Amino acid sequence: MNPSGYPSENVPLQGGYEGFHGQPGVSTVVNFTTVDINTEPPKDHIIWSLCCLLYSNPFCLGLAAFIFSIKARDRKVVGDMVGARQHGSTARCLNIWATVLVSSFFVISFIIIIIITVKAARTIQTISNNRG
Secondary structure, eight states, X not given: OOTTSSOOSOOOOSSOOBXXXXXXXXXXXXXXXXOOGGXXXXXXXXXXXXXXXXXXXXXXXXXXXXXXXXXXXXXXXXXXXXXXXXXXXXXXXXXXHHHHHHHHHHHHHHHHHHHHHHHHHHHHHHHHHHHO
């Protein structure tokens, strides 16, 4: 039953196909869809760039990453996926560098503070042993 009043687009097979034991055959239509990896929208890494800009901005890498993230987002809105991927990739690279540099700085600073604290404690202990 077609509620719109238009004829159905289904057309029965002519000169039918008979399957096993003289029964009419049933046809099955299978639609295959391919997944293209390029259909995934490019990432602009805007949140990571914003964190690098606000919390870790060595050599202005966070600022540069934030600018490239904005450019990637703009390119994505316009529909230039290739340009968006390039700017997003540049933002990602700058974010990685900024994160590695700041993380290295904190680890090295932490190690230096521990070394200075241990040396100061040893110096205070030797001074107190020599006086007493």
